[in-house]
Amino acid sequence: MDRRHFSQTILKSLISLSLMETLIVNDLVGKKAKPITDHWAIRLNEMCMDLRKETISQTQWQQQIEALLAQISLEDLLSFIDFNKLIKGFEFPDLGVKTKGVRFPQLEGLPENLAFYRKIFGVKKGRAIIPHGHKNMTSAHLVLQGSFDLKHYDKMEDQGSHLIIKPTIDRHIGVGDYSSISDEKDNIHWFKTTSDYAFTFDMIVLDLNGESYDIDNIDLLAGEKLSDDRLRVKKMEVMDALKKYGKEHH
Ligand SMILES: [Fe+2]
Structure with a gap:
């Protein structure tokens, strides 16, 4: 390599090194000055608005929200919803569950009235x-x-007094795990607590398809087995359902 070529090569390396440094510095600055619109609560509300406006399908909403939940830091979420304050003096019922509304703190870019319940x-x-x-x-x-x-099931058919369902998910879940339901996919769910105490955070969009929402409690264990893994299950009154499924009987 002659002297001139050598100097040019060095110069090129220096330029690319300096360019790289600039990029790194800019990236760091960029991260520090991350726009507030990136906050997960804003994105969460946006996807719920999209669902309400039907610009995304219910299954797309499930995919988007699950992808978001996979990214959120649990520590960040717990402090954002002030979890410790929420569960202070929490009285667990003997049968079934107790719920408590969650308020999000004020955040620039997040409307006061959100498109979903928490x-x-x-x-x-x-x-x-x-x-x-x-x-x-x-x-x-x-x-x-x-x-x-x-456990989750797809709803294949609503026969009025009965539902035809098909199992989709059966797994043990712990802190940081998540699941979702919609009219289209994994519509039925059943959570049995295996630890002394357990809490979930629920994000709910109601009254879709221009209709009021509804809930059908079902007698899963008495379901009639059909072909292809399907089950025919009877709908139940809430008190009967709570008596049978709200608490394990040994
Ligand atoms: Fe539910």
């Missing part, structure tokens, strides 16, 4: 969020504390 669900060991299906609503559920045995 609640925590608290459950004791051996109790359950009883098996039920939904109409005209979607919801997503993030485990904040404890663990559950979780």
Whole structure:
């Protein structure tokens, strides 16, 4: 390599090094000055607005919200909703669950009236969020504390007094895990608490398809087995459902 070529090569390396440094510095500055519109609560509200406006489908909403929940730092979420304050003196019911509304703090870019409802669900060991299906609503559920045995089913057909359903999810879930329901996918769910105490954070969009939302409690264990893994299950009155599924009987 002659001297001139050598100097040119050095000069090129210096320029690219300096350019790289500039990029790194800019990136760091960029991260520090991250626009507030990036906050997960704003994105969450936007996807719920999109669902209400039907610019995304219910299944797309499920995909988007689950992708978001996979990214959010649990620590950040717990402090954002002031979880410790929410559960102070929380009284767990003997049967089923107790819920409590969640308020988000004021945040630039986040409207006062949000497009979705927020609640925590608290459950004791051996109790359950009883098996039920939904109409005209979607919801997503993030485990904040404890663990559950979780089952989901697709709703294949509503026969009035009965539902035809098909199992889709059957797994043990713990802190940071999440699931979601919609009219289109994994419509029925059943959470059985396996830890002493457990909490989920629920994000709920009601009254979709221009209709009022509804909930059908079902007698899953008495379901009639059909072909292709399907089950025919009877709808139940809420008190009967709570008696049978709200608490484990040994
Ligand atoms: Fe539900």
